[in-house]
Amino acid sequence: MKKNTLFVFILIIALAALSACGNKPESGATPSPEGGSGSGSAPKEVTLKVGASAVPHAEILESVKDKLKAEGVTLEVKVFTDYILPNTQLSEKQLDANFFQHQPYLDQFNKDKGTKLTSVGGVHIEPFGGYSRKVKSVDEIKDGATVAIPNDPSNGGRALALLEKSGLIKLKEGVGVTGTAKDITENKKNLKIRELEAAMLPRVLDEVELALINTNYALEAKLVPAKDALFIEDKNSPYVNIIASREDNKNAEAVQKLIKALQTPEVKKFIEDKYQGSIIPAF
Structure with a gap:
């Protein structure tokens, strides 16, 4: 009797498993109105x-x-x-x-x-632009002024290249946008280069004479690059x-x-x- 009961129990479990497998929808398929996946089904989200x-x-x-x-x-x-x-x-x-x-x-x-x-x-x-709350033109930047730039190599080099283009410094020939502060060969205004985390730059505008700021952070700080920057890269960047x-x-x-x-x-x-x-x- 116990054997028959065990056999029936195993049979019920097996049938239940088969039923579940038979009803399981195809992975990623969207049923069609007829119940199948259909070639016109919506793509898997x-x-x-x-x-x-x-x-x-x-x-x-x-x-x-x-x-x-x-x-x-x-x-x-x-x-x-x-x-x-x-x-x-x-x-x-x-x-x-x-x-x-x-x-x-x-x-x-x-x-x-x-x-x-x-x-x-x-x-x-x-x-990329140069911003200031203390001067309104490059000519007004004082001797010994502090200039803040990003501290990551690619944006730091980009900032220095823009400073050179604006006539504030000169870099070692050929360094382009890969230059560092050590590559400055001429600094007539004795600018003090201060390297900071890029996100920090808008926050130090009251502390420095000039800050070179990535546009995304400038916009977050409610600056308007096309209007507020003393100088800015052109569209050929x-x-x-x-x-x-x-x-x-x-x-x-x-x-x-x-x-x-x-x-x-x-x-x-x-x-x-x-x-x-x-x-x-x-x-």
């Missing part, structure tokens, strides 16, 4: 996590959320206030992509950290801000949908209308 600076990067990403949603991609934007964590978290696969940097910065980061992050495509240029990803996911469908959504006439108009020349489309 995916979530794309992208790290970004608050302004303008996150704002530009927000402008394409609805378009991506219609294409089956739910865009999650995570805002960062520094230039390190977005790449660190991307490398560690906590993010699928990021949007805050230009190619020279990414190249330097990969070199310094041993990461293998890559550009998916360019979106816009943020002309090579520092295009890019969507970055990893080598293993740069060709992923969702990542490719993101860059295509960003490089459209609609986004170009959004950038031109919202930022009034402070940000320049690069596509």
Whole structure:
């Protein structure tokens, strides 16, 4: 009797398991009205996590959320206030992509950290500028004035190159945008170069005579680059801000949908209308 009861119990479990397997929908499939997956089913929805600076990067990403949603991609934007964590978290696969940097910065980061992050495509240029609350022109900058620049190599070199273009210093021939303070060969006004975290630069405007500030941080500080900068890079700047990803996911469908959504006439108009020349489309 016990054997028969055990046999029936095992049979019931087996039938239940078979029934469950038979009713389990195909992974990623959306049932058609007839109950099958159907060739006309909607694409499987995916979530794309992208790290970004608050302004303008996150704002530009927000402008394409609805378009991506219609294409089956739910865009999650995570805002960062520094230039390190977005790449660190991307490398560690906590993010699928990021949007805050230009190619020279990414190249330097990969070199310094041993990461293998890559550009998916360019979106816009943020002309780098020199700002002051103490003087209204370069000619008014006093002898011995303190000038603050970013402390990361790519943006620091960029700042020094802009100072040279503005006639404030001269750099060792050939260093271009890779120069450091040690490459200054002429400094007639005896400027004191102070290197700080890029995000800190708008906050020290009351302490220094001049600060070279990345446009995203200038905009966050309610500065208008096209109006407030004493001098600014022109539209031929090579520092295009890019969507970055990893080598293993740069060709992923969702990542490719993101860059295509960003490089459209609609986004170009959004950038031109919202930022009034402070940000320049690069596509």
